[in-house]
Every structure is written in C-alpha cells, then in structure tokens.
Amino acid sequence: MSEEQKNFSIQKVYVKDVSFESPNAPAVFSEAEWAPEINVQLNTESHGLADNVFEVTLKITVTATQATKTAFLVELHQAGIFTIEGFDEEEKGGMLGSYCPNVLFPFAREAINDLVGKGGFPQLLLAPINFDALYAQHLEKKQAPAEELTH
Numbered sequence: 001m002s003e004e005q006k007n008f009s010i011q012k013v014y015v016k017d018v019s020f021e022s023p024n025a026p027a028v029f030s031e032a033e034w035a036p037e038i039n040v041q042l043n044t045e046s047h048g049l050a051d052n053v054f055e056v057t058l059k060i061t062v063t064a065t066q067a068t069k070t071a072f073l074v075e076l077h078q079a080g081i082f083t084i085e086g087f088d089e090e091e092k093g094g095m096l097g098s099y100c101p102n103v104l105f106p107f108a109r110e111a112i113n114d115l116v117g118k119g120g121f122p123q124l125l126l127a128p129i130n131f132d133a134l135y136a137q138h139l140e141k142k143q144a145p146a147e148e149l150t151h
Contacts, residue, residue, distance in 0.1 A: 007084070011081040015078060016077040017077035018077070019075040020034070020136075034066070034122060035066070036065055039063070041061040044101045046097070046100070055080070056082060059075075062124070062126070097135040098132050100110065101131045109126045
C-alpha cells in the first residue's frame with residue numbers, strides 16, 4: 001500500500017487499572033535517610049477491538065524498598081485505543097509493540113509520579129524507556145526457538 005493510505009491515530013488514552021500500597025507507613029517515613037532501591041517491571045499487551053482498531057496496555061509495577069521493607073508498591077495499567085491501518089503485518093507489530101507503548105509511557109510516568117507524591121514520598125520520575133530496543137529483543141526471543149528447531 002502507498003504511504004498516503006497509512007493511518008495512525010489515537011482514539012483514547014486512559015488508566016485501566018491502578019493500585020498504590022504503602023504497607024510499612026507510617027514507620028517508613030521515620031527512616032533517617034530516604035535511599036530506596038527501586039525495581040521497575042514492565043510489560044505490554046495488545047488486542048484487536050475492531051477492524052484496524054487496537055487496545056494497547058502498558059503494565060508497569062514499581063516497588064520501592066527501604067532497608068529491606070517495602071516503602072511503596074505501584075501497579076499501573078495505562079491503556080490506549082489506536083487506529084492502525086494500511087500497514088503490513090511487520091509494521092503493525094512494530095506499531096503495537098513499540099510505537100504505541102512510546103505514546104503511553106509519558107501518561108504512565110505522570111500517573112506514577114502523582115501516586116507516589118500523594119502517598120507522601122518524594123517525586124519519582126521514571127527514566128525513559130527504549131521500547132524500540134525492547135521490541136527488537138522480543139522479536140529475537142521469538143525467532144530463537146524457531147532457529148533452534150531448524151538446526
């Protein structure tokens with residue numbers, strides 16, 4: 001298909017699911033120095049809603065541990081509905097696996113920062129994530145078992 005026939009649009013961006021826990025509050029606030037270990041887990045999923053319309057969900061879990069105790073745990077499912085038409089299957093895979101998560105991440109980052117602040121903790125700005133590289137790794141992992149079968 002020609003470039004003119006390709007269409008990408010954002011229909012909606014929304015928080016699909018969110019959870020904030022601070023299981024060791026208020027004791028965690030009396031720690032001498034705030035120097036938590038931050039663990040970020042990330043996952044994406046997508047599925048079709050209609051012809052050329054897809055929901056993509058970026059799932060992020062952030063755990064902050066201070067002196068072996070959980071200071072806070074945030075789980076966020078940031079989702080979006082996207083129209084993707086005129087792309088071949090490979091391009092569509094890249095749009096769903098990389099481009100759409102790139103669109104969603106700033107919204108997720110802001111929501112997580114807000115939740116952490118409202119929980120009484122210092123600002124938490126997640127570092128940028130290279131979704132292109134993560135998607136490339138995902139494709140390599142999918143190809144590896146197939147290559148092993150052919151050898």
